[in-house]
Amino acid sequence: MRKAIFVGIVTLATTFGSYAQDLEQVKKTIDAEKFSEARKSLKNLVSTAPDKGRNYFYLGQVYLALEKQDSAKIYFEKGKGVKDAGHLNYIGLAHVDLIYGNKTSAQNNIAMAMQNAKKKDTEEQIFIARAYLNQENPEYSKAIEAGKKGIASDPKSALAYLALGDAYFADKNTNDAYAAYRNAYDLDNTLLRAKLQLAMITRNARAYNESIKAINEVITMDPNYGPAHRELAETYFAWGYNETAKYQENTAKALEEYRKYMSLTDTSVDSRMRYADFLIITKDWKALEAEATMIQKMDKVNPRIYRYLGYAYIETGRPDAAIQAFNEFFAKADKRKIKGRDYLYLAKAKLASAMDANGVITNKTKFDESVVDLQKAAELDTKLSVEFSEIGVKLYKQKAYFEAAKLLDLAIKNPASKSFALDNYYYGNCILFGSIDKTPEQKATLTVEFEKANAAYAEVIKASPKTQDAYLNKGKLNRVHGTDASKLLAVADYEGYVKVVTEKGEAELSKEAVKKNLLDAYQFIGSSYAATDKVKAIAAFEEAKKLDPTNKYVSESLEVLKK
Structure with missing residues (x-):
């Protein structure tokens, strides 16, 4: 979300401010993503010109770009009563409302802002568009509508076209996004953001060479334009991620470009944390640990440091240290900022701590705790199913069948997962192989598991009707279950197996x-x-x-x- 927020800040100050001279430099600083410097400058402007509402508003926008919503809200609240453009701060408050899911309050704040807007309300519509766009569950249609209203208010506003392009781009409407960005750049060929976004459309089409060429054109126009180097870093990484043969080479280039981006922006705690986030994406765990340790020396109270350390420790084989780091993180972090992946990594740490050197689970309490953490991860982010799958399959191959089933049960809660059918097959096998040697009394306690395993095999058959082993193992499962009803199911399962192999x-x-x-x-x-x-x-x-x-x-x- 951070990237899209600050895109909208670019050059608005000079376009709309009656005190453009001071905000002109702040605008350039923000566009260069030197947020710490911009924050200091804006705090000074708030102090020296407290009657200017845009000072508070842009300071709030910088805090939003840094994902510090509570700090942003403080300045929006202070600025909303200021006579000169104070109404813009109601849009800032609406943005915070949308981030926290308070839609009714957001609508009220937008209404308050528009009551005081002038007839030419391009600036307001641009930021309304960004508020709808930059939240957990973006409202693309409303963002697009606001972008169009901004253009209607001022058809020559490059920034309005930029905002509309971002809304289309986020909504995966690349054709209209391209047209909007092109219009923005044609109206103002100093608007490097628009040209950079055109390169991003190319990158999303996996035309990496062309995208890199386009980004380098931006760098040629301004070698010190930091955001271009950041996008170049992300493009190299995306290329390496999607083409395994180029992963090492392009990841190295990505990190080099990101370090260049850092040198052109700032080395503040906020900037270093952005770099740490990128190190997580590139999976450079040793570098992440080193960076987190450096950040900790600069800021001993920021809870995100413990997140970084936790990620690094588990990936470098120190699960107990990772558990300690995550416990610190969860104790100190804003609960609204805890991610599903945080619980996933805590679960990985506990799972590793629960196993011996041979991968055998020796600490059931730690294992059960890891499952609870994985359930929390699944609730926060269903896209993590591939991670649950990998852990579950690993346990399955170690013949820890019922333990593996708990992990795979989480994986199959996401039908959109690419491994959905295979995860269902493994889940069914876990119950089959785990229950074969159980006593009748023990099997009687597994009724729910037998039902879920049957349903899992059925999903495999639905997805791939010619997968004969799904019929065969489903039949075996129902024989192992051993009830009169399950034996009848087994007959149909075996008949399905006979039919499929005969047809082959x-x-x-x-x-x-x-x-x-x-x-x-x-x-x-x-x-x-x-x-x-x-x-x-x-x-x-x-x-x-x-x-x-x-x-x-x-x-x-x-x-x-x-x-």
Whole structure:
């Protein structure tokens, strides 16, 4: 969210301010993403010109860019009563409301702002657009509507087109976003943000060479334009992430460009934390630990430091230190700023602490705590399902079946996951293999697990009807369950297996493993129909006899059925 917020701040000061001389320099500082410097300058302006509402408003916007909503709100509250452009601060308050999900209050604050707006309300509409855009659940249509109103108010406003472009871009409407950015740049060819955003559209299409070329054109126009180096860093990383062969080379280039970005912006705590965030993305854990340690020397109270240390410690093999760091983070952080990934990494640390050197779970309490943390992670971010899947599959391969099932159960809560079908298959297998040796009394306590495993196999079959092992293992599961109802399900499952492998033809039927499974399936089907449908029972045993003519059980069953 941070990036999109400060995009909207660019050059507005000189466009709308009656005291442009002071804000002109602040504008350049903000556009260069030197937020600490901008904050100091704006605090000075608030002190020396307390009657100017835009001073408070832009200071609040800088705090929003730094994700310090409470500090932003303080200045918006102070600025809303100022006579000169104080009404803008109501839009700032609306933005804070939207971030915290207070939509009714946001609407009221926007209404208050518009009551005092002039007929030409381009500036207001631009920031209204950004408020709708830069929140946890963006309201794209409202952002687009506000952007269009800003253009209607001033058709020559490059900034209004920039805001509209950002709204379209966030809504994945690249054609209209491109047109809006192009219009913005045509209206003001000093607006490097617009040209940079055009390169971002190219990057999103994975045309990385073209995107890098376009970003370098911006750098040629202004070699000291820090944001271009940041975008270049992110482009190199995206290229490496999506093309494994280029990962090492391009990640190194990405880090080099990000360090250049840092040198062109500032080395404040806020800037260093942005760098730390990028180190997490690039998974440079040793560098993250070093950076977090440096930040800690500069700011001993910021809870984000403990997040960085926790991430670094678990990835460098120190789970107990990671647990301690995360405990500090959770105790001190604003609960609204805790992410699903924070709980995920705490869970990873506890899970690692719960295992011995061979990966065997030796501390059940720590393991159970890790599952609780993973559940919290899933509640906050369903996209983390791939992480739950990886941990679950690792436990599955170590034959910790019921433990793995708890993790995979979280993974399959996200049907949009790319591994959804496979995760369901592993979940079903966990219950099957974990319950085979259980006593009848123990199986009786697993009714819910058997039902969920059946449903999991059904999802696999739904996604891939030709996956024969899903039918086979579902049949085995229902035999292991052993109730009258589950045995009936097993018959249908085995019949499904027979149908699928038969349709695949001789190449499949000739495989020894398939022959063995078919023999087992036909014997179960035959024995299940023996008391209710002799014709089907005989047919099944006849097929079994073809596979194993010397099988005593099959021969004796046929003899009895044909009397």
